[in-house]
Amino acid sequence: MGEEVDTAFIQPPEFRPKLQVINETDDEIPVIDLSTDPKELVLEVGLACQKWGFFQVVNHGVPPELLARIQKLAKEFFDQPMEEKKKVKRDEVHPMGYHDEEHTKNVRDWKEVFDFWLQDPTFLPASHEPDDKQLRRLTNQWPEYPCGFRALCEEYAREVEKLAFKLLELISLSLGLPADRIDGYFKEQTTFLRFNYYPPCPNPELALGVGPHKDGGALTVLAQDDVGGLQVRRKTYGEWIPVKPIPEAYIINIGDATQVWSNDRYESPEHRVVVNTKKERLSVPFFFFPAHDAMLKPFDELVDEQNPARYREFNWGKFVVTRNRSDYKKQDLENIQIRHFKVVQ
Ligand SMILES: O=C(O)CCC(=O)C(=O)O
Numbered sequence: 449m450g451e452e453v454d455t456a457f458i459q460p461p462e463f464r465p466k467l468q469v470i471n472e473t474d475d476e477i478p479v480i481d482l483s484t485d486p487k488e489l490v491l492e493v494g495l496a497c498q499k500w501g502f503f504q505v506v507n508h509g510v511p512p513e514l515l516a517r518i519q520k521l522a523k524e525f526f527d528q529p530m531e532e533k534k535k536v537k538r539d540e541v542h543p544m545g546y547h548d549e550e551h552t553k554n555v556r557d558w559k560e561v562f563d564f565w566l567q568d569p570t571f572l573p574a575s576h577e578p579d580d581k582q583l584r585r586l587t588n589q590w591p592e593y594p595c596g597f598r599a600l601c602e603e604y605a606r607e608v609e610k611l612a613f614k615l616l617e618l619i620s621l622s623l624g625l626p627a628d629r630i631d632g633y634f635k636e637q638t639t640f641l642r643f644n645y646y647p648p649c650p651n652p653e654l655a656l657g658v659g660p661h662k663d664g665g666a667l668t669v670l671a672q673d674d675v676g677g678l679q680v681r682r683k684t685y686g687e688w689i690p691v692k693p694i695p696e697a698y699i700i701n702i703g704d705a706t707q708v709w710s711n712d713r714y715e716s717p718e719h720r721v722v723v724n725t726k727k728e729r730l731s732v733p734f735f736f737f738p739a740h741d742a743m744l745k746p747f748d749e750l751v752d753e754q755n756p757a758r759y760r761e762f763n764w765g766k767f768v769v770t771r772n773r774s775d776y777k778k779q780d781l782e783n784i785q786i787r788h789f790k791v792v793q
């Protein structure tokens with residue numbers, strides 16, 4: 449044994465990954481062809497959302513050469529000296545930019561990130577205090593190098609946004625709702641994109657690239673490279689299932705907002721990223737987040753006497769800001785989760 453990771457990265461024993469190769473199962477995360485006949489497509493999406501909350505899509509409309517260019521650009525950014533990356537370091541005033549101390553559940557993740565808002569500026573509540581009605585105007589931080597970074601990031605984000613809206617419509621239809629039922633929550637958005645860079649790790653049995661978590665928004669549209677490492681926790685037996693890299697496909701997962709809207713018909717799945725000793729890995733998630741003033745609760749159409757609402761209404765902006773408080777200060781209490789809005793039955 450040579451190097452050892454810093455203790456900040458060490459997962460509690462129950463969270464450490466078992467690294468033996470998981471036997472191939474015939475029960476894999478579904479791959480959905482978006483060029484399928486619309487009626488069939490809605491059924492496939494509905495089944496995938498119910499069973500896994502995770503699926504991959506092909507024939508999705510995002511040009512593969514654009515994805516290849518953005519992956520190359522992101523890699524060039526992370527390959528720069530730390531001094532250069534720190535010029536766009538994220539802090540409390542600029543919550544977007546470069547960061548290498550991301551924590552999930554108070555344990556440090558083995559990765560570096562670069563974040564940017566889809567909409568510049570983006571508005572969020574100034575504080576988590578319920579009575580504070582002030583807003584903060586938030587803007588992106590762009591590095592000087594690699595050249596053309598901003599233009600390509602913006603072009604890529606707009607293409608993935610189209611795919612995200614298409615998926616939102618399919619999800620809406622699969623719940624028996626009109627295609628545009630959810631669109632209104634996204635006129636103004638708090639969506640952001642992220643580059644996740646996972647360097648090789650000397651102790652992949654002790655640390656994780658990202659600890660177990662659920663994504664917050666409506667859905668996530670994620671590109672991964674060919675290395676692998678993303679795992680989803682299966683609902684029925686609870687074991688961790690790898691999400692197989694498929695060239696040019698996007699991985700889609702349901703987030704907390706959709707869980708609330710659907711009144712738990714679709715659940716936001718738990719997932720994590722394992723790292724390895726040899727290969728670096730890059731992933732590019734698009735976190736499709738509603739507007740700061742969106743009020744979230746189960747859709748009336750999905751609620752009746754047999755199926756009462758399982759969540760009380762809450763404000764999306766305050767939820768996000770409360771969650772983000774743990775980014776810079778270690779919190780004693782567990783971070784806010786949607787189950788804190790659950791109605792006790
Ligand atoms: O890197 C990945 O494959 C997934 C990362 C992830 O879950 C996240 O950034 O929320």
Ligand SMILES: [Fe+2]
Nearest residue numbers: 661662663719
């Ligand atoms: Fe995630």
